[in-house]
Amino acid sequence: QVQLVESGGGLAQPGGSLRLSCAASGFTFSSYAMSWARQAPGKGLEWVSGINSDGSGTYYADSVKGRFTLSRDDAKNTVYLQMNSLKPEDTALYYCAKARGTVVVITPLSEYDYWGQGTQVTVSS
Numbered sequence: 001q002v003q004l005v006e007s008g009g010g011l012a013q014p015g016g017s018l019r020l021s022c023a024a025s026g027f028t029f030s031s032y033a034m035s036w037a038r039q040a041p042g043k044g045l046e047w048v049s050g051i052n053s054d055g056s057g058t059y060y061a062d063s064v065k066g067r068f069t070l071s072r073d074d075a076k077n078t079v080y081l082q083m084n085s086l087k088p089e090d091t092a093l094y095y096c097a098k099a100r101g102t103v104v105v106i107t108p109l110s111e112y113d114y115w116g117q118g119t120q121v122t123v124s125s
Contacts (some may be wrong), residue, residue, distance in 0.1 A: 004116035005117070008119060009121045014124075020096075022081075024077045032099050033099035034050065037109060038095065039092055040093075050104030051071070064090075067084050083121070086123045099111060099112055
């Protein structure tokens with residue numbers, strides 16, 4: 001069965017960095033776009049970044065553009081989200097999601113059919 005397992009979350013200081021990983025199994029990883037979304041306390045789910053199945057396109061929400069970098073390693077069935085220059089407003093539960101197709105969809109999030117359990121990112125001094 002499809003599994004997405006996130007890791008790498010934790011506590012970081014403002015201006016610091018974290019690297020999230022999402023290990024995928026149970027499907028042909030290289031055939032699907034992947035995205036990250038986050039949910040801050042008391043707020044809705046927000047799409048953060050996505051990458052096409054062939055890595056040809058990588059996309060970011062305006063709120064993270066220039067600070068976050070998404071990549072994928074098809075040999076390891078893993079996507080990575082490098083988060084730099086972290087801000088307190090980046091505090092959220094971060095989820096990895098598998099798209100239904102090969103290209104990134106920003107909305108609606110129902111275009112993602114499998115989600116991980118989430119990894120908590122807290123940015124605080």
